[in-house]
Amino acid sequence: MANIAAKRxxxxxxxxxxxxxxxxxxxxxxxxxENWTELKGEIAGPVDTPYEGGTxxxxxxxxxxxxxxxxxxxxxxxIWHPNVSSVTGAICLDILxxxxxxxLTLRTVLLSLxxxxxxxxxxxxxxxxxxxxxxxxxxxxxxxxxxxTNVYAGGPNIVHECNSKVQRMLDMGxxxxxxxxxxxxxxxxxxxxxxxxxx
Amino acid sequence: MAETSxxxxxxxxxxxxxxxxxDKHDERMLECNICLDTARDAVVSMCGHLFCWPCLHQWLxxxxxxxxxxxxxxxxxxxxxxxxxxxxxxxxxxxxxxVPPRPAGQRTEPESTSGFPGFGxxxxxxxxxxxxxxxxxxFTSTFNFGDPRPSAAPRGTAxxxxxxxxxxxxxxxxxxxxxxxxxx
Numbered sequence: 001m002a003n004i005a006a007k008r009x010x011x012x013x014x015x016x017x018x019x020x021x022x023x024x025x026x027x028x029x030x031x032x033x034e035n036w037t038e039l040k041g042e043i044a045g046p047v048d049t050p051y052e053g054g055t056x057x058x059x060x061x062x063x064x065x066x067x068x069x070x071x072x073x074x075x076x077x078x079i080w081h082p083n084v085s086s087v088t089g090a091i092c093l094d095i096l097x098x099x100x101x102x103x104l105t106l107r108t109v110l111l112s113l114x115x116x117x118x119x120x121x122x123x124x125x126x127x128x129x130x131x132x133x134x135x136x137x138x139x140x141x142x143x144x145x146x147x148x149t150n151v152y153a154g155g156p157n158i159v160h161e162c163n164s165k166v167q168r169m170l171d172m173g174x175x176x177x178x179x180x181x182x183x184x185x186x187x188x189x190x191x192x193x194x195x196x197x198x199x
Numbered sequence: 200m201a202e203t204s205x206x207x208x209x210x211x212x213x214x215x216x217x218x219x220x221x222d223k224h225d226e227r228m229l230e231c232n233i234c235l236d237t238a239r240d241a242v243v244s245m246c247g248h249l250f251c252w253p254c255l256h257q258w259l260x261x262x263x264x265x266x267x268x269x270x271x272x273x274x275x276x277x278x279x280x281x282x283x284x285x286x287x288x289x290x291x292x293x294x295x296x297x298v299p300p301r302p303a304g305q306r307t308e309p310e311s312t313s314g315f316p317g318f319g320x321x322x323x324x325x326x327x328x329x330x331x332x333x334x335x336x337x338f339t340s341t342f343n344f345g346d347p348r349p350s351a352a353p354r355g356t357a358x359x360x361x362x363x364x365x366x367x368x369x370x371x372x373x374x375x376x377x378x379x380x381x382x383x
Contacts, residue, residue: 004234004254011235067233068261102258102269103232103248 005066009036009106016107027110029060037062041073041110045153046118050145051079054153058113059089060106070100071109078177080141080148080184082120082131087181091116092126129185137187144184151180165190169197232270233258240301241283246273252301255280277302 013029013036021027028042041058045051057076063069073096075089083092093116095104125131133141147162149155162180165188169179174197182193231238233254240252248270250258258269259277268275282301 008233008235015235065261068257098265099272101267101272102254104269 005062005064006036008067009039009062012105012107013039016105019107021107021111027107027114029106029110039106040076041106043110043114043117045149045155046114049118050142051081051117051149051153052155053157054149054155056117056153058110067102067104070096070104071106072096073109073113078148078152080130080145081117082122082125082127082134083116084130085127086130086184087127090126092124094124133184133187140187144188148180148184162188169194238283241285242280242301243283244268244273244275245279245281246271246275249283250280252280252282256301281305 013031016022016027016029019027022029026044030040030042032038032040039060039062041060043056043058045054045056055077056079059074059076061072063072074091075084078086078089080086084090091113093112095101095109095112120131120134122131122134130141133144143159143162146155146157147159150158162183165183166176166179168190169183170176172194174182174194178197179193182197183190186192186196229237229241229249231241231251231254232248233250236251238249238251241249242252242255243249244255246268248268250269255269256277259266259275266276267273280302282304284304
């Protein structure tokens with residue numbers, strides 16, 4: 001890795017460990033390999049959002065041209081959010097693309113991602129299905145996001161309605177995650193979700 | 200997965216310095232906003248942000264079409280950064296060999312109140328030189344020593360607009376006069 005990238009990541013790593021967010025437990029950062037080219041981030045779901053109580057793992061890949069180009073980040077934890085792909089975890093956030101600035105750091109990026117969880121932007125979606133639900137059926141969106149947080153991110157809020165519907169599809173012999181995606185995408189309409197999977 | 204995600208301060212992190220907290224704070228004031236190291240060949244943008252010149256140069260090269268300050272995203276350009284010259288900043292190893300030299304500082308002579316000191320012409324000496332024989336009179340040279348006239352108003356002010364307007368009027372008067380000379 002280019003010298004400047006490794007040097008800066010080391011420096012950032014040192015500083016982030018002393019930051020109040022890490023001490024307060026709202027963000028975390030860990031190393032994946034010895035070359036400092038890949039790191040693992042973790043953000044806590046913001047309070048008063050469906051993500052509250054969940055912890056979301058992030059894959060952070062540092063390009064050789066860092067900090068002149070942004071780090072490549074995606075969610076490893078499955079999440080139901082209009083700006084994150086529910087399939088790949090890819091993130092749609094301007095500062096990770098054309099609005100990147102070299103003075104941004106992993107700390108500010110992690111905080112921006114946390115802010116993104118608080119304020120989804122359905123008009124610039126990464127996941128069209130989620131964004132449509134976010135706009136047209138906010139109640140179902142919140143329920144779905146809370147359910148995903150509970151199941152995948154260790155959130156404390158159990159959504160019984162979702163669990164029972166997923167269970168019914170499991171009883172039909174459908175894979176659990178596949179069932180959850182189908183139900184989430186079809187506004188928890190059991191009939192349409194089943195139809196889509198078997199049709 | 201889970202074990203690497205645990206945030207742990209790494210005591211063996213390289214580059215550790217033994218300075219006191221206060222010293223560290225002072226040093227951070229002079230850190231480049233890109234490499235986070237003490238700025239070398241320091242330049243400062245018009246918006247007041249400090250960078251190493253090699254770092255800022257690379258940033259400007261990375262996105263030639265979108266030249267913005269890496270900190271505040273204000274418009275910046277190579278021409279509009281100011282180099283900082285501290286004392287004893289000449290080291291044997293010159294990193295500028297690798298990148299184009301950082302822009303030079305712009306020096307403006309302090310305004311002299313005693314007019315033109317060399318010749319003692321006093322204040323407000325103007326000299327205009329022109330060859331009057333039309334049509335060659337277009338080649339007119341003008342010398343203004345010590346220039347005691349007020350400098351042009353800054354761009355954007357009402358005075359600037361007025362001055363622009365006036366100079367346009369004078370230009371048209373001059374053109375009409377020349378045309379009259381030709382056709383009369």
